[in-house]
Amino acid sequence: MTRASSRRPGPPTRTERGIPEATVARLPVYLRALTALSDSGIATASSEDLATAAGVNSAKLRKDLSYLGSYGTRGVGYDVEYLRYQIAREIGVTQDWAVVIVGIGNLGHALANYSGFGTRGFRIVALLDADPNLVGERIGDMEVRDFAELEAIVKADRVSIGVITTPAGPAQEVCDRLVAAGVTSILNFAPVVLSVPDGVDIRKVDLSIELQILAYHEQRKSGEAALPQVPELPAMNGLTDLPSVGGGVGA
């Protein structure tokens, strides 16, 4: 989010060609909904239809689409095929992106086999691992190659996206190597916070965090119904037998 060059106090601002991040995150959802409608043989859909299919509010959907341009027809709706193409073009999935997966454990395996992956816009060009026991193993129609080949592969296949499915330990080093090799977008499944230089985008998928967020809300639900005897914060005021902040010995 290094897009802070908009000092415009003015109203519209138009953001030149900048689409809000929240909107970008929803475009793929719209794209999927449109594809489903298209497969069902539906040629035209209103913002209400689309919003329902995408699981969002119709006003939000219309505003999101308005950032791309005026691709609808008032009184009618959106042409499914046409809008689908426009969104695909805006996202960039009309071209193919070369992807490498690093770390062929359970998750790497699963991703390598995931079909809906290469079908639309993304092409896995290599599966890499540093473990010599894994190198050479066949997965689908691909073969696991040595992580040392990374630089050559990135250069040869113009790889711009790297997926990290290693354990937490080696993740930062793998990340550094990817960046050094020229990869500028990284999808990280390892449970660590990776640091990357400016100009490199990174996104994180973290199962454990998602579960914990669910647990928080779940605890709320049970708590309201059954266990209202939570300590609550003011109770801390009197507590002196806690791990003795800062000293233990002194004070």
Place this chain on the structure above:
Amino acid sequence: MTRASSRRPGPPTRTERGIPEATVARLPVYLRALTALSDSGIATASSEDLATAAGVNSAKLRKDLSYLGSYGTRGVGYDVEYLRYQIAREIGVTQDWAVVIVGIGNLGHALANYSGFGTRGFRIVALLDADPNLVGERIGDMEVRDFAELEAIVKADRVSIGVITTPAGPAQEVCDRLVAAGVTSILNFAPVVLSVPDGVDIRKVDLSIELQILAYHEQRKSGEAALPQVPELPAMNGLTDLPSVGGGVGA
């Protein structure tokens, strides 16, 4: 104009017991950072230290923690163990949550084997699949059971969290069954928008969407440097050879 001082003029308000959603999403990150510090033998950490480890701004971290209570010591910092416990308690991972995984394909396999899963706060109590060929297969120390047993398992083990790793097709039906059985939190890996009744929380993990978001930004990067000849929206005005909105055969 309209200083928006409608209801509460704005004192503390304390929000009763409500923690902002954005903060809830970061608490697990802080928890992980604290665990790492704890494992390194560090007993006390300042907000600056913690923020660096968690990859956020220190002011944000302090504000986040302030929603939980005053667990720090001015001039000193936070006691790592104590704060870790408080956050864990707030999230709810001091107790164990029973989890079922439905759909034992590649991804389900990977999750079932994922160790960092059951280690902290979550216990996988069943792996379920409707495919008779899979039922009975052993994965780690568990055995795949028939999806028909869902209701009995949820009731017996007080399962509150369900993970859906089926293909898109059966996902909504699986979801409905989970909800009907009493599951109130769902983590969905299937590439569809699931609808659930009020009171049920749902979170989504979608590889394909993450990649598309990366592709969007990647296209931007290349575009700024090399391909500035994108059609751009006003070009559509003259286009009449597009899929003929609304016309065609029948409506």
Place this chain on the structure above:
DNA sequence: CCGATTTTGTTCTCACGTTCACAAGCTCCT
């Protein structure tokens, strides 16, 4: 015992995102 130093907790301001509400614009029917 007091002042200097450190670091938290909180306030204030600004930017972003969501939702409402409605005018503009298109189609269809009379």
Place this chain on the structure above:
DNA sequence: AGGAGCTTGTGAACGTGAGAACAAAATCGG
């Protein structure tokens, strides 16, 4: 042809979140 009826695109209000800045509180040295 002209008006009725829809549906889009957008302006404006509202709510949430981020970050800077500072006052309050705790330790430590003299």
